[in-house]
Amino acid sequence: MVQITFVEPSGNQIDIDVSDGWSLMQAAIANGVDGIVAECGGSCVCATCHVYVDPDRAGELPQPGEEELELLEEVKAERRPTSRLSCQIKATPALAGLKVAIPECQT
């Protein structure tokens, strides 16, 4: 288990204990975090689980793959250097305490 903080579009913060190997998207939808749509359920085909990773720690994450980079071109909300698809971020102990913010819109 690793604790991740999700910041909903309203600014509300939710701390969730995420099992190792789960994606941040899976943890967010199971816990009903607002703003993550995840239409494709984690197949990396829909770009509706967009998050902004804490800028101070974005560099600690494994780099996005080619498919994720393609979809990040098409996110609905503003794309930032810290933009990621939460379905592609797997929980590991190294991410403990990470904070991710959810944009205003996904579709």
Added chain:
Amino acid sequence: MSGDAPHVVIVGAGQAGLQAAETLRSAGFDGRVTLIGDEPHPPYQRPPLSKAWLTGGIDGGQLTLRDPGALARKDITLRTGARVVALDSAARQLHLSDGTRLGYTGLVLATGATPRTLPGSIAANGAVRVLRSRDDASAIAQSLQRCRDDGLPLVVIGGGFIGLEVAASARKLGIDVTILEAAPRLLERALPAELSAWYANLHRTRGADLVLGARIARIDGAADGRATVHLADGRTLHAGLVVAGIGVTPNDALARAAGIACDNGIIVDDCGRTSAPNITAAGDCTVRRLPDGGTVRLESVQNAIEQGRAAAHALLGEARPFAATPWFWSDQYDIKLQIAGLSRGADNRAVRGDMTDTSFSIFHYRGTQLIAVDSINSARDHMLSRQLIAAGISPTHAQIADLAFNLASLRPKAM
């Protein structure tokens, strides 16, 4: 009944029903919300059931769409394992299988669909499995493990998306697979002929046997799930498991018995409204009436989400028509197919990329109007296509064929 405390009941705890329940809350509805599901599980994701769930790629928790605790925090009452047997719209009451009744002031029907089965004259009861629910998929996953351990093959009946995804999952597990399709090509209702041929080649290349134009004479089952499939041409296939993916029937019986207009699904408008006041419907159980009088039935996650949202707003008196470009996807092996729009009625097409490759898109036109795009491992083409179709922008065939041309440059500036 205006004195009754507001209580919206949602029948069906799948993707559409869950979306309707949560939309009521996010739209500010503060009456009671009850979400009723006939399965024992809280809302879960169906798409992985034919993919990662069969290959052991995910655990049960990862299928969860909402934990009961998350629903409780939103003051949504979840009743699992509860079956609604009748709807009395005059009395605004539901009759449950345990004999109790539940009153409502607003109702959302999100009852889903049931897989078609082979006629009893062809297949003995229990010889053939179908895949719809989590329990269906778990049983299939268990049988596939046994097939692998005992070196027994899988026979898939139906070359549609579910059947082909199950076939691909089984091949990933190293199981011999034969796919039987009655039509002359795979995915006939969803894809153009050249893409059907492309998928046939894909499955053959990955080691699956494919029988097109297959006629099944009889299937004999044994108690342990093994079965023998007899084809009309005399061939006999022994299988450790037979799975049929031959389409679904919308669950509209509850609505039909209550006098709500149905036509192979509960008829809804673009806001999810049925023919009955205070009753809306969403997801696989519906058929949408189009402005031109025709109908369209979509079975997709996107449709469930969008209609669930519209159905909730409609009950609150807000018309929020669902107008997004339809989209759908299928994962088989390492190939991601994404479909944007509906290609019904297309009369010409252009290909972007090379169909002998594993990344390309087929753009479908009616006249000069772009109406649909099938993308293979081309997520960016797909995402752009949805925007272009929604905005009514049609690239020329020359622009499609020219890989140096940036399709994003056609995108409406506001998007």
